[in-house]
Amino acid sequence: xxxxxxxxxxxxxxxxxxxxSWRVFKPVFDNEKCNKCGTCMLIxxxxxxxxxxxxxxxxxYDYCKGCGLCAEECPKDAISMIQEEK
Amino acid sequence: MLxxxxxxxxxxxAVRLCRPQVVSAYPITPQTHIVERLxxxxxxxxxxxxxxxxxxxxxxxxxxxxxxxxxxxxxxxTTSQGLAFMAEVVFNVAGMRQPIIMTxxxxxxxxxxxxxxxxQDSLFLRDSGWMQFYAEDAQEAxxxxxxxxxxxxxxxILLPAFVCFDGFILSHTFEPVDIPTxxxxxxxxxxFNPLQRLDAKKPMSFGMYATPDYYQEFRYExxxxxxxxxxxxxxxxxxxxEKFGRDYSGLVEGYRLEDADTAIVAMGSVCGTIKDAVDEMxxxxxxxxxLKIRCFRPFPADEVKEALRGVSNVAVLEKNxxxxxxxxxxxxxxxxxxxxxxxTPVYSYVGGLGGRDIRKKDIKMITEWxxxxxxxxxxxxxxxxxx
Amino acid sequence: xxxxxxxxFDSGHRACGGCGPALAAKLITRAAxxxxxxxxxxxxxxxxxxxxxxxAWKTPWIHSLFQNAAAVASGVEASIKRQGRSEKVVVIAGDxxxxxxxxxxxxxxxxxxxxxxxxxxxxxxxxxxxxQRSGATPxxxxxxxxxxxxxxxxxxxxxxxxxxxxxxxxSPYVATTSVATPxxxxxxxxxxxxxxxxCYIQVHAPCCTGWGFDGCKTMEMxxxxxxxxxxxxxxxxxxxxxxxxxxxxxxxxxxxxAQKRFRHLFKPEPNSDEIAKIQAIADKNAEKYGIxxxxxx
Numbered sequence: 001x002x003x004x005x006x007x008x009x010x011x012x013x014x015x016x017x018x019x020x021s022w023r024v025f026k027p028v029f030d031n032e033k034c035n036k037c038g039t040c041m042l043i044x045x046x047x048x049x050x051x052x053x054x055x056x057x058x059x060x061y062d063y064c065k066g067c068g069l070c071a072e073e074c075p076k077d078a079i080s081m082i083q084e085e086k
Numbered sequence: 087m088l089x090x091x092x093x094x095x096x097x098x099x100a101v102r103l104c105r106p107q108v109v110s111a112y113p114i115t116p117q118t119h120i121v122e123r124l125x126x127x128x129x130x131x132x133x134x135x136x137x138x139x140x141x142x143x144x145x146x147x148x149x150x151x152x153x154x155x156x157x158x159x160x161x162x163x164t165t166s167q168g169l170a171f172m173a174e175v176v177f178n179v180a181g182m183r184q185p186i187i188m189t190x191x192x193x194x195x196x197x198x199x200x201x202x203x204x205x206q207d208s209l210f211l212r213d214s215g216w217m218q219f220y221a222e223d224a225q226e227a228x229x230x231x232x233x234x235x236x237x238x239x240x241x242x243i244l245l246p247a248f249v250c251f252d253g254f255i256l257s258h259t260f261e262p263v264d265i266p267t268x269x270x271x272x273x274x275x276x277x278f279n280p281l282q283r284l285d286a287k288k289p290m291s292f293g294m295y296a297t298p299d300y301y302q303e304f305r306y307e308x309x310x311x312x313x314x315x316x317x318x319x320x321x322x323x324x325x326x327x328e329k330f331g332r333d334y335s336g337l338v339e340g341y342r343l344e345d346a347d348t349a350i351v352a353m354g355s356v357c358g359t360i361k362d363a364v365d366e367m368x369x370x371x372x373x374x375x376x377l378k379i380r381c382f383r384p385f386p387a388d389e390v391k392e393a394l395r396g397v398s399n400v401a402v403l404e405k406n407x408x409x410x411x412x413x414x415x416x417x418x419x420x421x422x423x424x425x426x427x428x429x430t431p432v433y434s435y436v437g438g439l440g441g442r443d444i445r446k447k448d449i450k451m452i453t454e455w456x457x458x459x460x461x462x463x464x465x466x467x468x469x470x471x472x473x
Numbered sequence: 474x475x476x477x478x479x480x481x482f483d484s485g486h487r488a489c490g491g492c493g494p495a496l497a498a499k500l501i502t503r504a505a506x507x508x509x510x511x512x513x514x515x516x517x518x519x520x521x522x523x524x525x526x527x528x529a530w531k532t533p534w535i536h537s538l539f540q541n542a543a544a545v546a547s548g549v550e551a552s553i554k555r556q557g558r559s560e561k562v563v564v565i566a567g568d569x570x571x572x573x574x575x576x577x578x579x580x581x582x583x584x585x586x587x588x589x590x591x592x593x594x595x596x597x598x599x600x601x602x603x604x605q606r607s608g609a610t611p612x613x614x615x616x617x618x619x620x621x622x623x624x625x626x627x628x629x630x631x632x633x634x635x636x637x638x639x640x641x642x643x644s645p646y647v648a649t650t651s652v653a654t655p656x657x658x659x660x661x662x663x664x665x666x667x668x669x670x671x672c673y674i675q676v677h678a679p680c681c682t683g684w685g686f687d688g689c690k691t692m693e694m695x696x697x698x699x700x701x702x703x704x705x706x707x708x709x710x711x712x713x714x715x716x717x718x719x720x721x722x723x724x725x726x727x728x729x730x731a732q733k734r735f736r737h738l739f740k741p742e743p744n745s746d747e748i749a750k751i752q753a754i755a756d757k758n759a760e761k762y763g764i765x766x767x768x769x770x
Contacts, residue, residue, distance in 0.1 A: 005244060006183035007304055007525050008282055009291045014485030014522065014529035022490065042655050043692060045495035047484045060484065067490030068689030081689075107555045108548060136551040141581030145544035148537060148578065152512065152548025155535050158555060160548070178537050284533040284549060286508050286560045291528035293513075293536040300525050 019046065023066035025081040031056045033078035040070035040079065088264050093224040093256040094119030096263040097189055100231040102133045103271040107158035110138040110149040114168040115201045116253035117191040121163055143168035147175040154184040155292050157283035162186065165253055166193035166207045173211060179246050180215025180308060182293055185238035186246040187231060191253040192354065194440040202441020203253045204405040205354060209416045215308045217247035217315055218383040220353040224261040227251040229332055232275055236322045241281045243315050252355040254441070266330060274329055312384045319381060337386035340393050342368060343375035348456050349394055351377045351421050352403040356444050363449035374453055379417065387424040394425050400432040401456035407436050414462040437465040481507060486529035488521040491688020493678035496652045497594045498522065501565060504659035505666055507532055510560045512546040514570035515539035517601040518594060540574040542566045543582035546589045561666045564591040568609035569599045572633050583642035583671045590665040590672045596680035604683045608633040611703065612754060613747055614734045621737035626747050631754060639673045640709050647709040651677035653695025657706055677704045685733020697728040702755035705762045717762040725752050
């Protein structure tokens with residue numbers, strides 16, 4: 001792969017870097033408790049929580065670092081942080 | 087059209103003809119007459135561009151970088167302390183491969199503070215990745231701007247350039263200068279066509295950082311472009327000669343070097359004085375010639391070697407000092423390297439610092455010194471001050 | 474269309490888990506939209522988001538140096554104006570780049586009146602180089618260059634009031650906000666980019682690594698700062714305080730106790746003199762911006 005002139009890069013290539021491997025704790029969602037408020041999607045610094053077809057949060061574990069911010073802020077306590085099994 | 091004009095105004099006129107869309111500069115003596123004239127042109131509608139009145143040289147070149155990355159042809163001018171203040175951006179512009187042209191009205195570096203001419207300022211940035219052109223007179227300073235833009239913007243080059251001309255000696259004196267017409271320059275210099283630019287329709291990230299896995303290759307690429315620039319400069323200079331009749335196809339220019347025993351090597355306005363001294367020495371039967379270096383970066387080592395083939399000794403007149411180096415001047419180091427295998431002795435003679443006049447008798451003296459094999463030294467020193 | 478496809482700051486960046494600045498980047502770009510050119514300073518965000526060739530940015534983005542983002546943005550704005558283009562120019566720079574080393578360029582950009590929104594993500598120290606004090610570091614915070622010690626209680630100067638400096642430049646819109654108030658942040662970004670002229674937004678962006686708290690508490694830390702009065706979300710429009718977020722203020726102790734950078738104020742026992750000085754800063758903020766919700770009689 002040739003270098004791009006002047007160290008310029010194509011957009012969004014960071015997706016090549018799968019930060020999910022950093023994770024120690026994994027967020028698990030309980031849709032029974034979820035009210036689809038969207039807080040977790042709004043505040044995830046990894047941009048790794050999306051909406052599924054029914055409007056529930058869906059985590060992209062390729063990038064989730066397991067920081068637990070979503071679980072901490074969930075107003076319905078619908079997210080638990082579970083230790084990853086390596 | 088031939089007109090009698092101040093060197094700075096001739097440069098401003100050349101810049102106008104290049105149609106920069108953004109000009110950003112901070113006033114500093116002796117560059118001011120260029121940027122004042124450009125500001126007048128913008129105020130009168132004669133230059134269709136933005137003039138950014140920045141608060142520092144650091145911001146001048148930084149804003150040029152942003153404007154260039156966004157897709158505009160840009161211009162700036164500075165000297166000495168101003169150039170030093172923007173030094174961090176100087177390296178950055180080259181690394182980001184933005185083809186910015188900047189006039190340097192060469193001036194000494196403080197301390198002590200001194201507003202007069204030498205070439206220490208641009209030379210201290212020789213490794214920054216900018217091409218460096220040095221003009222002998224106002225005409226050459228004018229023409230080199232057209233050539234610099236043309237070479238810099240080529241997609242296989244994309245390097246910025248200094249067009250250097252000696253402060254006061256060229257910037258504030260009047261000479262007859264042939265200023266091309268807009269039509270002529272438009273036919274020579276096409277509109278800026280950036281390889282890539284900041285654009286929401288095709289987003290890219292500019293100025294990312296490079297880890298040890300990548301950094302060295304980016305530096306390699308800058309140097310490779312600089313090497314390619316030699317040919318591009320010859321071609322652009324040759325095309326200029328065809329269109330305008332003034333030949334800049336060489337990166338160096340010889341004067342009466344045929345059968346010369348001693349060659350004087352120099353850059354900039356002092357070459358005019360040297361030519362007069364050479365004529366007088368030739369009239370007296372001495373085999374002396376001048377090699378003018380018009381382009382210091384890329385350094386034309388092959389052309390220098392060829393031009394100096396057969397001379398017995400070389401006196402490099404340096405308007406800079408390489409403090410702490412065994413070889414006193416920055417130009418001499420390069421020349422010595424170029425002729426190294428021939429064994430021809432090369433001496434650096436440093437003078438004219440901070441605006442000290444260089445007279446014909448100084449030039450005759452260093453010619454004599456070279457013949458005698460006198461080591462690198464200063465000339466024109468006031469010995470009475472050095473008790 | 475799924476949510477993520479409209480993000481302009483994307484996954485795969487190398488920020489710490491729970492990073493306040495990363496969240497700020499996501500919210501700012503989401504609010505600014507695709508027709509935006511981002512100009513960055515050197516700093517944590519630049520480094521964690523753009524190791525070549527893996528950029529997290531999906532709108533045009535440029536970084537040159539630590540201290541010149543405002544000047545680069547000035548040039549970008551002049552260039553696109555000359556070309557008749559419509560993109561908005563937004564600077565995103567850290568507090569060191571803004572409060573300290575870049576202030577010359579910022580002053581120039583605001584004085585010249587470029588149509589640029591300058592956003593400072595304020596994590597209150599030089600985090601990229603290892604948590605050294607900046608002009609944004611709060612009073613008594615321990616950093617690696619203002620360490621608390623036998624003779625010191627940490628940084629001995631109050632936070633520099635950059636918003637006031639930019640108000641003094643005649644900026645039409647100056648605002649502060651926090652990653653802990655995401656909707657407020659996004660609203661302010663939208664307002665700023667739609668306000669002609671140079672606008673300034675300062676985003677409180679808690680840094681778990683630099684301040685010493687768990688990454689899951691980033692939002693909580695921002696909210697505690699707001700509730701203590703040590704951080705105030707306000708808007709200054711055309712030089713006049715237009716709005717400030719009101720709170721039921723609580724003593725500063727809990728906010729301080731939650732962070733390692735203030736731990737020295739509580740160990741071995743609470744340093745009530747120093748805590749009182751910090752409380753006085755919060756009280757002064759509350760009075761200046763009128764943030765206290767008055768008890769209903």
